Amino acid sequence: MSSLVKRCPECGSLNLFYNKEKGEIICKDCGLVIEDKMVDFDQEWREFDSEAAARKRRTGAPMTYTQFDKGLGTDVGRKADLYKFEGKTKSKFFRLQKWQQRVSSALERNLKQALSELKRVSSFLRLPSSVDEEASRIYTLAVQRGLVRGRSMESVVAGALYAACRRHDVPRTLDELGEASGIEKKEIGRTYRFITRELQIKILPSNPADYIARFASALKLTAETQSRSVEIIESAQHVELTSGRGPTGIAAAALYVAALINGEKRTQREVADVAGVTEVTIRNRYKELLDKLDLEKEIKKTKKKK
DNA sequence: AAGACGAAAGTGGTTGA
DNA sequence: TCAACAACTTTCGTCTT
Numbered sequence: 001m002s003s004l005v006k007r008c009p010e011c012g013s014l015n016l017f018y019n020k021e022k023g024e025i026i027c028k029d030c031g032l033v034i035e036d037k038m039v040d041f042d043q044e045w046r047e048f049d050s051e052a053a054a055r056k057r058r059t060g061a062p063m064t065y066t067q068f069d070k071g072l073g074t075d076v077g078r079k080a081d082l083y084k085f086e087g088k089t090k091s092k093f094f095r096l097q098k099w100q101q102r103v104s105s106a107l108e109r110n111l112k113q114a115l116s117e118l119k120r121v122s123s124f125l126r127l128p129s130s131v132d133e134e135a136s137r138i139y140t141l142a143v144q145r146g147l148v149r150g151r152s153m154e155s156v157v158a159g160a161l162y163a164a165c166r167r168h169d170v171p172r173t174l175d176e177l178g179e180a181s182g183i184e185k186k187e188i189g190r191t192y193r194f195i196t197r198e199l200q201i202k203i204l205p206s207n208p209a210d211y212i213a214r215f216a217s218a219l220k221l222t223a224e225t226q227s228r229s230v231e232i233i234e235s236a237q238h239v240e241l242t243s244g245r246g247p248t249g250i251a252a253a254a255l256y257v258a259a260l261i262n263g264e265k266r267t268q269r270e271v272a273d274v275a276g277v278t279e280v281t282i283r284n285r286y287k288e289l290l291d292k293l294d295l296e297k298e299i300k301k302t303k304k305k306k
Numbered sequence: 307a308a309g310a311c312g313a314a315a316g317t318g319g320t321t322g323a
Numbered sequence: 324t325c326a327a328c329a330a331c332t333t334t335c336g337t338c339t340t
Contacts, residue, residue: 186318193319246330267309278332283311 107143110153114139117181118157124180125172127165135164142195151191155183159191163201171206173248175276208242209233211251211275218274219266221259229258232289239292245285249277253285263302 115136122132138160142148148156158181165172178185196203209230216226232254236242242250252275259266268279275282290296 189319244329249331268311269309279310280312280333281331284331287311 111140111143114143114153114157117154118161121157121161121177121180125161125176127161127172128168128170131161131164131168131170134167135161138163138195138199138201141199145198147195147198151194152183154181155187155191156195157181158183158188159195162188162192163196163203166203166206167201169207169210171210171247173211173276206247207233208247208251208254211248212255215251215255215271215274219255219259219270221255221264221266222262225255225258225262225264228262229254232258232293235293236289241285241288241292246277246281248275249281249285251275252277252282253289256282256286257289257299261298261302 118135118139119132122135135157139157142156142160158177161181162172162174162177174185174188177183177188181188195201212226212229212233216229229251233242233250236250236254252271255275256266256268256271259271268282272279272282
């Protein structure tokens with residue numbers, strides 16, 4: 001958000017990596033992309049001697065959390081490497097190899113499956129790839145902490161996506177996530193709360209204005225109405241009408257009023273449906289808006305014009 | 307007849323003792 | 324752990340256009 005970020009908001013690390021050409025800031029400890037998108041790491045180590053240099057120098061595909069092993073899988077050596085060893089050492093390698101296949105393949109198969117589910121849901125919702133990355137990262141962390149136990153993989157995926165959307169200011173409603181993932185919205189909310197608490201992911205209450213663009217286009221409202229409703233939301237925030245209220249309800253009411261003012265009336269039901277709230281909620285918010293900001297005149301004005 | 311309005315009772319989650 | 328509480332929903336009857 002701010003260019004003054006000095007600490008990683010995720011783990012508090014000061015070990016940040018600033019890539020000037022690409023304009024990104026990345027936390028080297030936990031991998032969080034603080035600004036802009038996730039990409040390739042460049043060389044970020046120092047070589048103290050030639051042996052270390054040989055080990056550390058690497059090139060490869062960009063690191064990404066949407067691959068189940070971040071594209072950086074490590075295997076117990078195979079084939080050629082194995083024949084360098086004899087006897088005990090050799091059999092040790094075979095044992096290790098077998099162990100890896102059992103343990104890590106179970107884990108990774110799981111992750112692989114989860115990430116493909118994640119991909120499916122996110123493309124259904126047409127989410128930007130940065131959200132994908134974030135959600136994959138959250139899911140991976142959740143698996144590592146054993147937070148999936150006792151919960152279905154799908155619900156954790158949905159929760160991770162919901163959290164990622166919120167962090168990137170492209171909020172989707174729980175209803176939309178529910179429709180896309182086939183998980184009860186209650187359940188998504190529960191796992192969302194659980195994993196954000198356990199992983200200490202801080203999420204600010206979402207801004208009602210973030211919903212406007214999507215709702216407005218679903219209702220085929222003009223750009224003027226859209227910006228008008230954003231103004232309404234802003235002035236509502238100044239009179240403290242927004243805190244503690246559901247952001248979707250506020251967005252819906254603001255949109256409803258703005259449509260009235262601009263003579264593009266939509267019924268409460270129509271607005272309620274796209275916003276995923278009830279008419280009653282719109283009415284309550286709407287009434288508060290009329291009370292605190294005098295919008296009646298403007299509504300009457302457009303009525304007279306007719 | 308459809309939409310808007312508002313009262314009343316119910317739901318799920320948060321908070322504070 | 325439980326009760327009080329706020330926000331939101333559901334349902335339903337009434338008024339307005």
